[in-house]
Every structure is written in structure tokens, then in C-alpha cells.
Amino acid sequence: MVNAENDNPSTMAMPGFAPGMAMDDAQFEQWRDLLESRTGMTLTPERRSFLEANVGTRLRELGFPSYQAYYEKVMYGPGAIAEWATLVDRLTVQETRFFRDGDAFELVAEYARERYREHGCRTLEAWSLGCATGEEAYTLAMILHKAASEAAGRRYFGVTGTDISLVALDKARHGVYGPRRLAGTDPYWQSHYFETLTDHSVSVIPELRKRVSFSQLNILELRHAPMHGMDIIFCQNVLIYFRRWRRRDIANRLADLLAPGGLLILGQGELTDWQHPELTPVAARKVLAWQRSDPQNGNRSDHGPAR
Numbered sequence: 001m002v003n004a005e006n007d008n009p010s011t012m013a014m015p016g017f018a019p020g021m022a023m024d025d026a027q028f029e030q031w032r033d034l035l036e037s038r039t040g041m042t043l044t045p046e047r048r049s050f051l052e053a054n055v056g057t058r059l060r061e062l063g064f065p066s067y068q069a070y071y072e073k074v075m076y077g078p079g080a081i082a083e084w085a086t087l088v089d090r091l092t093v094q095e096t097r098f099f100r101d102g103d104a105f106e107l108v109a110e111y112a113r114e115r116y117r118e119h120g121c122r123t124l125e126a127w128s129l130g131c132a133t134g135e136e137a138y139t140l141a142m143i144l145h146k147a148a149s150e151a152a153g154r155r156y157f158g159v160t161g162t163d164i165s166l167v168a169l170d171k172a173r174h175g176v177y178g179p180r181r182l183a184g185t186d187p188y189w190q191s192h193y194f195e196t197l198t199d200h201s202v203s204v205i206p207e208l209r210k211r212v213s214f215s216q217l218n219i220l221e222l223r224h225a226p227m228h229g230m231d232i233i234f235c236q237n238v239l240i241y242f243r244r245w246r247r248r249d250i251a252n253r254l255a256d257l258l259a260p261g262g263l264l265i266l267g268q269g270e271l272t273d274w275q276h277p278e279l280t281p282v283a284a285r286k287v288l289a290w291q292r293s294d295p296q297n298g299n300r301s302d303h304g305p306a307r
């Protein structure tokens with residue numbers, strides 16, 4: 001999703017380009033159209049300064065004299081694909097934290113406990129979309145590990161995190177974070193799933209890290225996603241940056257990738273008046289979630305994590 005929090009434009013001027021020079025309407029429209037066509041993300045006119053700052057920083061780093069010259073590089077120039085990937089990293093969020101939405105993660109924990117204990121599931125597979133630097137995916141892994149360890153018999157789990165940013169995914173795979181990312185996290189999770197390093201940063205323990213995989217995925221290309229039959233799909237703070245019709249398309253695609261009885265969690269306010277014929281809304285406080293019907297175990301009202 002688009003990041004408005006980390007703008008840090010360079011102050012070094014290039015010949016023919018004044019720092020902070022505004023895009024004209026036509027330039028803004030062509031950059032906005034390019035971003036939407038390739039990633040699905042939309043920018044309102046109020047976000048023009050964000051786009052100017054981030055694109056302007058990159059073009060000054062490379063020595064381009066104008067937005068138009070850099071646009072032509074991204075579209076047609078040598079190394080255009082690699083340069084576009086670099087720019088996307090500048091325009092997508094990489095700032096998050098563990099247990100960012102406590103209510104949503106509590107719903108996941110309740111769901112996992114019920115599936116392991118009451119329905120005898122041996123394995124649960126979770127998917128974090130727009131995982132950024134991995135905090136959300138590792139949070140899901142901690143919750144599933146705890147639920148599996150509390151259930152009778154051998155229980156397993158796996159978590160997949162996907163994001164469009166290769167830079168963010170590389171950080172996620174390393175699993176090393178500054179202490180601020182754990183701010184407000186219950187000491188239980190810190191003591192059981194992290195190791196403190198000599199520079200006071202923390203590292204996700206290897207036992208948990210090996211249960212989480214990360215791969216690049218553009219949410220517009222869900223039809224090519226290898227994930228299917230997922231028990232938990234966690235897609236928060238992502239759809240808000242897409243047009244309303246595209247949000248519905250994405251939600252429909254995600255619903256089709258759920259396993260019977262699977263749980264889909266979206267961000268509050270990201271999708272309204274949407275329903276899928278195979279999904280039932282979950283009565284969870286402060287969480288926007290649905291559960292797929294499961295013919296073997298009855299409907300959601302019989303066994304779902306309603307609260």
C-alpha cells in the first residue's frame with residue numbers, strides 16, 4: 001500500500017530541476033495512471049505532494065532533469081524493469097509493527113484453537129498479503145505456534161507472506177528488527193519468540209522463522225498466486241488504496257482461495273456491502289471477517305469463531 005509516512009526528499013538540486021518542483025496536472029495524471037495500471041494502487045489529488053517528493057528524490061539521485069525525462073526512463077529506457085522495481089519500493093509501505101491490530105489477531109488465535117481442538121485439523125496454512133517487512137506474517141506464526149503447542153497431538157502450521165517490494169521482503173526473510181517494532185507487545189511473545197542481539201535489535205528465533213516463507217506478489221496478479229486452500233487469509237490495510245470495484249474483485253479472488261472453513265480478514269472500512277455466496281460474516285467485534293462454508297462441519301454458526 002502507499003506510504004505517506006516516510007517522505008525524505010533529497011535537498012540536492014540537479015541542473016534544470018528545482019527541489020520541490022511541482023508536477024503539472026498532466027504529469028501527475030500520467031504518473032498516477034502508471035502506478036494504478038501496474039500495481040492497482042490509486043492516488044488522490046491530495047497525495048500529489050507525496051508522489052512529487054518520492055519520484056523527485058529518485059530522479060535527482062539518477063540525475064534526470066525533469067519528471068518527464070525520468071518517466072521515459074521508467075517506461076522505455078535501458079533497465080526500465082529494474083528501475084520500476086526500485087521506484088515501487090519508494091512508494092509502498094515498509095513501516096509496521098508486531099500485533100498491529102490486537103482484535104484481528106485475537107480472532108485468529110480463537111479460530112486456530114477451535115480448528116485444532118474441536119475439528120481435529122492437523123495443519124493450518126495462513127497467508128499475509130502486503131506483509132511489508134514481515135511483522136504481520138511472524139505475528140501470525142507466533143499465534144499459530146502457540147495454538148498448535150496447546151492442542152493435543154501433533155499439530156503443524158505454515159505462514160506465507162507476500163508483498164510487491166523486493167527490498168521489504170529481503171528484510172522480512174532476515175527477521176531482524178529494532179526494539180521499537182515490538183513496542184507494546186506482550187512480554188510473553190518477546191520472551192518466547194525473539195532473541196536479543198548485541199546491538200539491542202531482536203531476531204525472530206530460527207524455529208519460527210523456518211515456518212514462514214516470503215515471496216513477491218502483485219495483488220493484481222492473484223490469478224497466478226500459487227497459494228490455494230488457505231485456512232487463514234489476512235489482508236489488512238491493503239485494499240483501502242484500491243478503487244472500490246477493484247477491492248471487490250480482489251476479495252472475490254481471495255474468497256476462492258480459502259479452504260472450506262477458512263477465515264478471511266480484511267481491514268475495517270476497506271470493503272462495504274460485499275458478500276460472497278460461500279462466505280458468512282463473522283460476528284467479531286472491531287474486525288471485518290468472513291468464514292467459508294464447510295460442508296463436512298456444518299455452517300459457520302455451528303463452529304465458527306463468532307464473538
